[in-house]
Amino acid sequence: MTKTIWIAVANRATARIFTADSPLGALDEIETLIHPAGRAPEQSLVTDKPGRTYDRAGTGRHADSDTAQHDHEAAVFAAEIAACLAKGRETDRFGTLIVAAPPAFLGELRKHLDAQTQNLVTLELDKDLAHLGARELRAYLPERLVRHEA
Template sequence: MSKTMWFVVADGAQARIFANEAEKGGLTLVTHLRNDKARLPGAKLGRDKPTRVQESANPSRSAAEPHVDPKEKEKLRFAHQLGAHIEEAAKKSRFDSFVLVAPARTAREIRGTLGSASRDRLLGIVNKDLSWVGDADMGEHVKGFGRRLQRPRVFAHLFPGQPVPE
């Protein structure tokens, strides 16, 4: 049976999932998920002006900022969609383990949405933004991640010749 490791490379608005199989080597793109709304300016997602509230002490009105910025709300929605996608794939055994590569805040939001099936397969999180790296060059960027992971021996099996801590 083939051991498949996924690399989930994400930011707040897009995610690419790469697969690495032990026998084949190299990365192949599995899927590319996008949320175009998260890339729009906040003014295009919600109201331009904040709502007005009237205070009880006097007749004047003051502006009330929303609790969550519309752009942040879209990023949270995308994190939930990505977490659900990873969880569903874990339940269908489409991968054996995965590494989440995302900026710290995004990684924290995605990790919070993972279910038990996918959390058990999470090797580690690399807090790095690699959303700008092309698909063909991604393999070179993820080779050195073995030292940062919780279970580096699994990583060493997929990338032979890489240094593994004891």
């Protein structure tokens, strides 16, 4: 297993993957994933109004929208990120994974990570750090990055 550490920072629209060769080392950005629909306004994501339903009893009528389109887009992007991370794990490009994302998106991302990739996660941060550069991100992380014990 490789000793390389990957740091994945993401939000609904952007995911960036950084690498560090040592627990005290600097970060290098190796990949960026963009999901423009994550920033799009709700009305541009749907082409029609939601369907209307009637209450079983009474005369109530309301829009039928169980899942917001933004939630769907977040799930699609989280699955894309998880697939990218799984591929990196399968090709032995990293042995430790650190993940940072806003709380709701971090939860969505967890749902899509396979068990083997999830087992390599040594640190999760529930913050949106996707806008930070490598130097700023490194300053935000612990001085010594914890490696996964094989």
